[in-house]
Every structure is written in C-alpha cells, then in structure tokens.
Amino acid sequence: MRTFISAIATVLGILLAAVAVPAIWVDRNIVQEDGFVRLAAPLGKDSEFQRSLAAAAVGTIDTRAVPGFLSGLVQPMLEKAAESLTGLPGYPAAWEETLRRSHRLSFADPAAGSQGGASASSLTLDVAPLVALGSEEISRTTHLPLNPPDQTLINVGQPAQREWTERLATYAPMGYIMAVGSAVAFLLALVAARRRWTVLLAAGLGGLALAGLWGLGLQLGSARAQATDTGNAVANMFRDQFLAAAGKDFQTWITTAAVTGGVLVAAGIVTLFASRKRVRTSR
Incomplete structure (x- = not known):
C-alpha cells in the first residue's frame, strides 16, 4: 500500500509540475506588468x-x-x-x-x-x-x-x-498553487516510499522528460505564433523580437529543470548504492 501511494504521489507531483512551471513563467513575464516590461x-x-x-x-x-x-x-x-x-x-x-x-x-x-x-x-x-x-x-x-x-x-x-489573454490572466496565477501541490505530492511520496531512491530517480527522470517536452512545446508555440501575420510590418517585427526574448528567457527555466532532474537522478543512484552498502554491512 505504501508503495502504491508513493507511486501515485510521484506521478501526481510530476503532472502538477508540468503545468505549474510554464504557468508561473507566464504569470511573472506576461501577465504581470513589471515582468512584461522587463522582458520587452x-x-x-x-x-x-x-x-x-x-x-x-x-x-x-x-x-x-x-x-x-x-x-x-x-x-x-x-x-x-x-x-x-x-x-x-x-x-x-x-x-x-x-x-x-x-x-x-x-x-x-x-x-x-x-x-x-x-x-x-x-x-x-x-x-x-x-x-x-x-x-x-x-x-x-x-x-x-x-x-x-x-x-x-x-x-x-x-x-x-x-480570448487567450483573458485565459492567461485567469489561469496563470494558479501555477503557484500547483507548484505547492507538486511539492506536497513529492514530500508525501518520499515519506510513504519503502525505497526512497526510487522516488528520487523517478522525479529526476520526470524532470528531464518535462524539460524536453517544454523545449519542444516552446519551439512549436513560437513557430505557430510567427506564422500568424499581423498585417503590420512593425507589429510583425515586435512579435518576432518578443518571441525571441521570451523563448530565451523560458529556456533558462528549462535548463534549470533539466539540471534539477539530473541532480535528482544522481541523488537517487547515490541513495541506491548507499542503501545496498548498509544492507551488506548489516549482514
């Protein structure tokens, strides 16, 4: 039962993080005025x-x-x-x-x-x-x-x-709640796990996978936005420059997620070997 709860909590934490990180970035850099001005x-x-x-x-x-x-x-x-x-x-x-x-x-x-x-x-x-x-x-x-x-x-x-700006303004701030939920889910997974290295390893692999998905989503989203002609040369130029700045800024978040995922994977492997060493020593 503990293993099942830990597995469900780990998956839930990854899913919540998948939405929370982009939502928080959008809120801080698009929805909030100061963030938008800093970016543009x-x-x-x-x-x-x-x-x-x-x-x-x-x-x-x-x-x-x-x-x-x-x-x-x-x-x-x-x-x-x-x-x-x-x-x-x-x-x-x-x-x-x-x-x-x-x-x-x-x-x-x-x-x-x-x-x-x-x-x-x-x-x-x-x-x-x-x-x-x-x-x-x-x-x-x-x-x-x-x-x-x-x-x-x-x-x-x-x-x-x-309509998209209205949705962003409404739903992006919810990313903070999802981030808290993700942290709580991972904490629950660690507490309930019989083998904590499995949680660390799964969370790390999940972080690496999310970094890849966010990178792919960034490319597809930018390409789709650039394909929309505004009908105004200045507006097109602003759109292209803004998308480039936004993509560069979000890429740093993706890199941070990838590094964090790699650290968690390494921590999981170290914890695994440490636990096996303790078992051999106790024998």
Missing part, C-alpha cells in the same frame, strides 16, 4: 526595430494644425524627427511607458469598457508616448503647434487572440 524593454534597443517604430510613431503625428504655407516644411521635419527620436534623452522612458500602456490595454478587463475597442487583440501597442516625444521635439525646434493624441494604437496579433 531590450526590444527598444534593436536598431532596425527602433527605426521602424520611430517612423511609424512619427508618421501618425497630426499636422492639420500647421498653417498651410508651412505645410511643405512638415514632411522633412517628420522624417528628421523619426531619425533622431531614438537618440533623444526621453526615448528610454517613452519606450517603457509605451510597454506599460500596451500591457494595460492587452490585459484590460473587457467588462470595464474603459478602453473601448482597444483591447480587441492579444497585444496592442500604444505608441502615444513616442508620438508625444516626437511632437515635443518638432515643436521645440520649429515652434509649430502640434497636439499629440492620447492613444496611438498598433495591433499585434488577431482579434480572436484576445
């Missing part, structure tokens, strides 16, 4: 993405308030502003604020209704802080009256993907 912030340092994003942001500046006789000067000013935007002192803060606004839009409560249709897609970039920065620079150098909008939206993904 380096994207603003990519030169190609910077140029494309700056051009898209500056291109949305409303120049209707500019007097007609100055309209011919506006387009060169916009092009110059797009080129110099990323070099402005306020660019890092504007990029971070862009990420924070975008996260709030993408994970807004649809019942609140405060964002209107802005939360339709899985990830909506609000580049208004960058537009405001460009408008401010143009106004400073030309004294032209420019009023930046409160929102300038670039949709990433398809509207149907909005």
Whole structure:
C-alpha cells in the first residue's frame, strides 16, 4: 500500500509540475506588468526595430494644425524627427511607458469598457508616448503647434487572440498553487516510499522528460505564433523580437529543470548504492 501511494504521489507531483512551471513563467513575464516590461524593454534597443517604430510613431503625428504655407516644411521635419527620436534623452522612458500602456490595454478587463475597442487583440501597442516625444521635439525646434493624441494604437496579433489573454490572466496565477501541490505530492511520496531512491530517480527522470517536452512545446508555440501575420510590418517585427526574448528567457527555466532532474537522478543512484552498502554491512 505504501508503495502504491508513493507511486501515485510521484506521478501526481510530476503532472502538477508540468503545468505549474510554464504557468508561473507566464504569470511573472506576461501577465504581470513589471515582468512584461522587463522582458520587452531590450526590444527598444534593436536598431532596425527602433527605426521602424520611430517612423511609424512619427508618421501618425497630426499636422492639420500647421498653417498651410508651412505645410511643405512638415514632411522633412517628420522624417528628421523619426531619425533622431531614438537618440533623444526621453526615448528610454517613452519606450517603457509605451510597454506599460500596451500591457494595460492587452490585459484590460473587457467588462470595464474603459478602453473601448482597444483591447480587441492579444497585444496592442500604444505608441502615444513616442508620438508625444516626437511632437515635443518638432515643436521645440520649429515652434509649430502640434497636439499629440492620447492613444496611438498598433495591433499585434488577431482579434480572436484576445480570448487567450483573458485565459492567461485567469489561469496563470494558479501555477503557484500547483507548484505547492507538486511539492506536497513529492514530500508525501518520499515519506510513504519503502525505497526512497526510487522516488528520487523517478522525479529526476520526470524532470528531464518535462524539460524536453517544454523545449519542444516552446519551439512549436513560437513557430505557430510567427506564422500568424499581423498585417503590420512593425507589429510583425515586435512579435518576432518578443518571441525571441521570451523563448530565451523560458529556456533558462528549462535548463534549470533539466539540471534539477539530473541532480535528482544522481541523488537517487547515490541513495541506491548507499542503501545496498548498509544492507551488506548489516549482514
């Protein structure tokens, strides 16, 4: 009976861990605003993405308030502003604020209704802080009256993907409960086991197997996400860069799981030989 309980608890612990680890990663790096900003912030340092994003942001500046006789000067000013935007002192803060606004839009409560249709897609970039920065620079150098909008939206993904953000926000935090359940299950397995080395060995092999499955899932998920065209070049670039950053970050968790699994396997083997040595000595 003890062996049966130990086996069931070990399997349960592995199954719970299989869901808990990805869920915790998603909650910390996607659902939580600070984690999302930390993960996506380096994207603003990519030169190609910077140029494309700056051009898209500056291109949305409303120049209707500019007097007609100055309209011919506006387009060169916009092009110059797009080129110099990323070099402005306020660019890092504007990029971070862009990420924070975008996260709030993408994970807004649809019942609140405060964002209107802005939360339709899985990830909506609000580049208004960058537009405001460009408008401010143009106004400073030309004294032209420019009023930046409160929102300038670039949709990433398809509207149907909005459902996934709602599921992530709802279920990802449950990963912590599953992690506790996994730990309790393994503890129960160790207490109930007649041969504790079997639990250590099984848990280690399970950890190695999970690391492989997570790695495969990461590749398949990234490939599927990249196959979805957003219809916007800047959005596609952001998606690709973000997926690469997310994959690299989650890969460290996979590596940690693999190392932990290897340590548990080694501990199980050592415990096995130690127990056999004690038996021979007692004889």
